[in-house]
Amino acid sequence: MFEKVEGFILKTQDYGETHKIVTLLTPTMGKIGAIARGAKKTKSRMAAITQPFIHGNFLIQPGTSLATIQQGEVLSSFRGIREDIFKTAYTSYLAELTDKLIDPKKYNPFLYKQLLQTVRWIDTDKDAEVLTMIYEWKMYQEAGFAPIVDKCVHCGRNEGLHYFSVHEGGVLCSACSYKDQYAFYVSENLHRLLVVFSLIDMEQIGNISIKAENKRLLHQIMDQYYEQHGGFYLKSKKFLKQMDQLKKP
Numbered sequence: 001m002f003e004k005v006e007g008f009i010l011k012t013q014d015y016g017e018t019h020k021i022v023t024l025l026t027p028t029m030g031k032i033g034a035i036a037r038g039a040k041k042t043k044s045r046m047a048a049i050t051q052p053f054i055h056g057n058f059l060i061q062p063g064t065s066l067a068t069i070q071q072g073e074v075l076s077s078f079r080g081i082r083e084d085i086f087k088t089a090y091t092s093y094l095a096e097l098t099d100k101l102i103d104p105k106k107y108n109p110f111l112y113k114q115l116l117q118t119v120r121w122i123d124t125d126k127d128a129e130v131l132t133m134i135y136e137w138k139m140y141q142e143a144g145f146a147p148i149v150d151k152c153v154h155c156g157r158n159e160g161l162h163y164f165s166v167h168e169g170g171v172l173c174s175a176c177s178y179k180d181q182y183a184f185y186v187s188e189n190l191h192r193l194l195v196v197f198s199l200i201d202m203e204q205i206g207n208i209s210i211k212a213e214n215k216r217l218l219h220q221i222m223d224q225y226y227e228q229h230g231g232f233y234l235k236s237k238k239f240l241k242q243m244d245q246l247k248k249p
Helices: 085-101 109-123 128-143 174-179 188-199 212-229 235-247
Strands: 003-015 019-026 030-036 055-061 067-076 163-165 170-172
Touching: 003 030, 003 085, 003 109, 019 109, 030 055, 085 109, 085 128, 085 235, 109 128, 128 188, 128 212, 163 174, 170 174, 188 212
Parallel strands: 030 067
Antiparallel strands: 003 019, 003 055, 019 030, 055 067, 163 170
Protein backbone atom coordinates (compact mmCIF):
# COMPACT_ATOMS: atom_id res chain seq x y z
CA MET A 1 0.00 0.00 0.00
CA PHE A 2 1.38 3.39 -1.03
CA GLU A 3 0.75 6.79 0.52
CA LYS A 4 1.35 10.25 -0.92
CA VAL A 5 2.77 12.70 1.63
CA GLU A 6 4.03 16.25 1.54
CA GLY A 7 7.30 16.68 3.38
CA PHE A 8 10.48 18.62 4.06
CA ILE A 9 13.80 16.75 4.13
CA LEU A 10 15.59 17.38 7.43
CA LYS A 11 18.61 15.20 6.74
CA THR A 12 19.99 12.36 4.65
CA GLN A 13 22.59 9.73 5.36
CA ASP A 14 24.28 7.17 3.15
CA TYR A 15 23.07 3.59 3.39
CA GLY A 16 25.19 1.00 1.67
CA GLU A 17 26.87 1.81 -1.62
CA THR A 18 23.91 3.23 -3.52
CA HIS A 19 21.06 4.05 -1.12
CA LYS A 20 20.14 6.87 1.25
CA ILE A 21 18.09 7.09 4.41
CA VAL A 22 16.03 10.27 4.40
CA THR A 23 14.44 11.92 7.43
CA LEU A 24 11.23 13.69 6.44
CA LEU A 25 9.08 16.07 8.45
CA THR A 26 5.49 15.82 7.28
CA PRO A 27 2.25 17.54 8.36
CA THR A 28 0.28 14.27 8.37
CA MET A 29 2.66 11.55 9.60
CA GLY A 30 5.10 13.53 11.72
CA LYS A 31 8.80 12.75 11.43
CA ILE A 32 9.53 9.61 9.45
CA GLY A 33 12.60 7.78 8.20
CA ALA A 34 12.54 6.40 4.67
CA ILE A 35 14.98 4.57 2.44
CA ALA A 36 15.56 5.92 -1.06
CA ARG A 37 17.01 3.11 -3.12
CA GLY A 38 19.64 4.09 -5.67
CA ALA A 39 19.60 7.74 -4.53
CA LYS A 40 23.41 7.93 -4.40
CA LYS A 41 23.68 7.21 -8.11
CA THR A 42 24.15 10.47 -9.98
CA LYS A 43 21.77 9.63 -12.80
CA SER A 44 19.11 8.17 -10.53
CA ARG A 45 15.70 9.86 -10.58
CA MET A 46 15.84 9.66 -6.78
CA ALA A 47 19.03 11.76 -6.48
CA ALA A 48 17.38 15.14 -7.15
CA ILE A 49 14.44 14.60 -4.80
CA THR A 50 16.41 13.34 -1.82
CA GLN A 51 18.66 16.31 -1.09
CA PRO A 52 18.53 18.11 2.29
CA PHE A 53 15.99 20.98 2.47
CA ILE A 54 13.88 19.69 -0.43
CA HIS A 55 10.18 20.45 -0.01
CA GLY A 56 8.16 18.01 -2.07
CA ASN A 57 5.46 15.43 -2.49
CA PHE A 58 6.60 11.87 -1.91
CA LEU A 59 5.04 8.52 -2.72
CA ILE A 60 6.05 6.18 0.09
CA GLN A 61 5.45 2.62 1.15
CA PRO A 62 5.23 2.48 4.96
CA GLY A 63 7.30 -0.18 6.74
CA THR A 64 7.78 -1.47 10.26
CA SER A 65 10.91 0.62 10.87
CA LEU A 66 11.64 2.53 7.66
CA ALA A 67 9.31 3.56 4.88
CA THR A 68 10.46 3.33 1.25
CA ILE A 69 10.33 6.30 -1.10
CA GLN A 70 9.04 5.13 -4.46
CA GLN A 71 9.04 8.50 -6.22
CA GLY A 72 8.81 12.20 -5.54
CA GLU A 73 8.07 15.62 -6.95
CA VAL A 74 10.04 18.72 -5.94
CA LEU A 75 7.81 21.61 -4.85
CA SER A 76 10.72 23.84 -3.85
CA SER A 77 14.48 23.24 -3.81
CA PHE A 78 15.22 26.60 -2.09
CA ARG A 79 17.94 27.46 -4.54
CA GLY A 80 18.71 30.77 -2.80
CA ILE A 81 19.70 28.84 0.33
CA ARG A 82 21.83 26.29 -1.52
CA GLU A 83 23.84 29.06 -3.21
CA ASP A 84 24.60 30.95 0.02
CA ILE A 85 26.81 29.38 2.69
CA PHE A 86 25.37 31.57 5.48
CA LYS A 87 21.77 30.69 4.60
CA THR A 88 22.79 27.03 4.37
CA ALA A 89 24.33 27.21 7.86
CA TYR A 90 21.13 28.66 9.37
CA THR A 91 18.87 26.18 7.59
CA SER A 92 21.09 23.25 8.62
CA TYR A 93 20.75 24.36 12.22
CA LEU A 94 16.95 24.66 11.96
CA ALA A 95 16.75 21.18 10.45
CA GLU A 96 18.99 19.59 13.10
CA LEU A 97 17.19 21.35 15.96
CA THR A 98 13.85 20.11 14.61
CA ASP A 99 15.16 16.58 14.17
CA LYS A 100 16.54 16.47 17.72
CA LEU A 101 13.54 17.94 19.52
CA ILE A 102 10.61 16.38 17.66
CA ASP A 103 9.31 13.04 18.86
CA PRO A 104 8.81 10.78 15.81
CA LYS A 105 5.68 9.30 17.37
CA LYS A 106 3.88 12.65 17.43
CA TYR A 107 3.12 15.11 14.68
CA ASN A 108 2.31 18.78 14.68
CA PRO A 109 0.99 20.30 11.42
CA PHE A 110 1.41 23.80 12.87
CA LEU A 111 5.10 23.26 13.59
CA TYR A 112 5.62 21.84 10.09
CA LYS A 113 4.10 25.01 8.66
CA GLN A 114 6.31 27.15 10.91
CA LEU A 115 9.49 25.42 9.75
CA LEU A 116 8.53 25.61 6.09
CA GLN A 117 7.67 29.30 6.33
CA THR A 118 10.91 30.08 8.18
CA VAL A 119 12.90 28.40 5.40
CA ARG A 120 10.91 30.31 2.78
CA TRP A 121 11.69 33.62 4.50
CA ILE A 122 15.41 32.77 4.68
CA ASP A 123 15.32 31.89 0.98
CA THR A 124 13.82 35.32 0.22
CA ASP A 125 16.45 37.34 2.13
CA LYS A 126 14.68 38.16 5.38
CA ASP A 127 16.97 38.32 8.42
CA ALA A 128 18.00 34.68 8.94
CA GLU A 129 19.46 35.42 12.36
CA VAL A 130 16.20 36.79 13.78
CA LEU A 131 14.07 34.17 12.01
CA THR A 132 16.19 31.45 13.56
CA MET A 133 15.73 32.83 17.07
CA ILE A 134 11.94 33.03 16.62
CA TYR A 135 11.83 29.45 15.37
CA GLU A 136 14.05 28.31 18.24
CA TRP A 137 11.42 29.68 20.62
CA LYS A 138 8.73 27.57 18.95
CA MET A 139 10.88 24.46 19.23
CA TYR A 140 11.42 25.14 22.95
CA GLN A 141 7.63 25.30 23.32
CA GLU A 142 7.19 22.04 21.41
CA ALA A 143 9.83 20.29 23.51
CA GLY A 144 8.29 21.55 26.76
CA PHE A 145 11.08 23.74 28.13
CA ALA A 146 10.17 27.20 26.81
CA PRO A 147 10.86 30.05 29.26
CA ILE A 148 8.04 32.00 30.89
CA VAL A 149 8.05 35.56 29.55
CA ASP A 150 4.57 36.97 30.20
CA LYS A 151 4.87 37.08 34.01
CA CYS A 152 7.47 36.82 36.74
CA VAL A 153 8.51 33.19 36.97
CA HIS A 154 8.81 33.52 40.78
CA CYS A 155 5.85 35.60 41.98
CA GLY A 156 3.57 35.79 38.92
CA ARG A 157 3.61 39.58 38.70
CA ASN A 158 3.21 40.94 35.16
CA GLU A 159 4.79 44.37 35.68
CA GLY A 160 8.40 45.52 35.91
CA LEU A 161 9.71 42.44 34.11
CA HIS A 162 13.26 43.69 33.57
CA TYR A 163 15.33 40.55 34.19
CA PHE A 164 15.72 37.24 32.41
CA SER A 165 16.97 34.31 34.46
CA VAL A 166 18.34 31.30 32.60
CA HIS A 167 18.49 29.37 35.87
CA GLU A 168 14.92 30.20 36.97
CA GLY A 169 13.51 29.59 33.48
CA GLY A 170 12.07 32.96 32.51
CA VAL A 171 11.65 36.61 33.39
CA LEU A 172 11.84 38.07 36.88
CA CYS A 173 10.27 41.28 38.10
CA SER A 174 12.44 43.92 39.77
CA ALA A 175 11.34 42.77 43.23
CA CYS A 176 12.39 39.17 42.54
CA SER A 177 15.62 39.90 40.67
CA TYR A 178 17.57 38.90 43.81
CA LYS A 179 16.68 35.27 42.99
CA ASP A 180 19.40 35.20 40.34
CA GLN A 181 22.45 37.45 40.58
CA TYR A 182 23.43 36.40 37.04
CA ALA A 183 20.09 37.35 35.46
CA PHE A 184 20.24 39.42 32.28
CA TYR A 185 18.81 42.92 32.46
CA VAL A 186 16.23 43.37 29.69
CA SER A 187 14.78 46.70 28.63
CA GLU A 188 11.08 47.14 28.04
CA ASN A 189 11.63 46.86 24.27
CA LEU A 190 13.67 43.70 24.64
CA HIS A 191 11.07 42.13 26.90
CA ARG A 192 8.44 42.97 24.31
CA LEU A 193 10.52 41.12 21.70
CA LEU A 194 10.66 38.04 23.93
CA VAL A 195 6.87 38.04 24.16
CA VAL A 196 6.50 38.53 20.40
CA PHE A 197 8.94 35.67 19.72
CA SER A 198 6.84 33.36 21.87
CA LEU A 199 3.53 34.24 20.21
CA ILE A 200 4.02 35.22 16.58
CA ASP A 201 3.11 32.95 13.68
CA MET A 202 5.95 32.85 11.14
CA GLU A 203 3.48 33.68 8.38
CA GLN A 204 2.67 36.99 10.08
CA ILE A 205 6.24 38.27 10.02
CA GLY A 206 6.76 41.43 7.99
CA ASN A 207 9.90 43.51 7.86
CA ILE A 208 12.29 42.63 10.67
CA SER A 209 14.50 45.26 12.23
CA ILE A 210 16.27 44.68 15.55
CA LYS A 211 19.18 46.71 16.85
CA ALA A 212 22.55 44.96 16.75
CA GLU A 213 23.02 45.17 20.54
CA ASN A 214 19.57 43.63 21.13
CA LYS A 215 20.39 40.82 18.71
CA ARG A 216 23.61 40.09 20.61
CA LEU A 217 21.81 40.00 23.95
CA LEU A 218 19.02 37.80 22.58
CA HIS A 219 21.67 35.42 21.22
CA GLN A 220 23.36 35.24 24.62
CA ILE A 221 20.07 34.59 26.39
CA MET A 222 18.91 31.89 23.98
CA ASP A 223 22.28 30.15 23.71
CA GLN A 224 22.70 29.95 27.47
CA TYR A 225 19.06 28.92 27.92
CA TYR A 226 19.40 26.04 25.47
CA GLU A 227 22.68 24.91 26.99
CA GLN A 228 21.03 24.63 30.42
CA HIS A 229 17.59 23.32 29.43
CA GLY A 230 17.92 21.78 25.95
CA GLY A 231 20.06 18.73 26.54
CA PHE A 232 21.10 17.86 22.95
CA TYR A 233 24.46 18.67 21.39
CA LEU A 234 23.96 20.28 17.98
CA LYS A 235 26.89 20.02 15.58
CA SER A 236 25.32 22.59 13.23
CA LYS A 237 25.16 25.16 16.06
CA LYS A 238 28.94 25.11 16.40
CA PHE A 239 29.32 25.60 12.64
CA LEU A 240 26.76 28.42 12.69
CA LYS A 241 28.72 30.25 15.40
CA GLN A 242 31.87 29.94 13.30
CA MET A 243 30.02 31.39 10.30
CA ASP A 244 28.69 34.27 12.41
CA GLN A 245 32.25 35.10 13.42
CA LEU A 246 33.17 35.48 9.74
CA LYS A 247 30.44 38.10 9.29
CA LYS A 248 31.76 40.30 12.09
CA PRO A 249 34.01 43.19 11.01
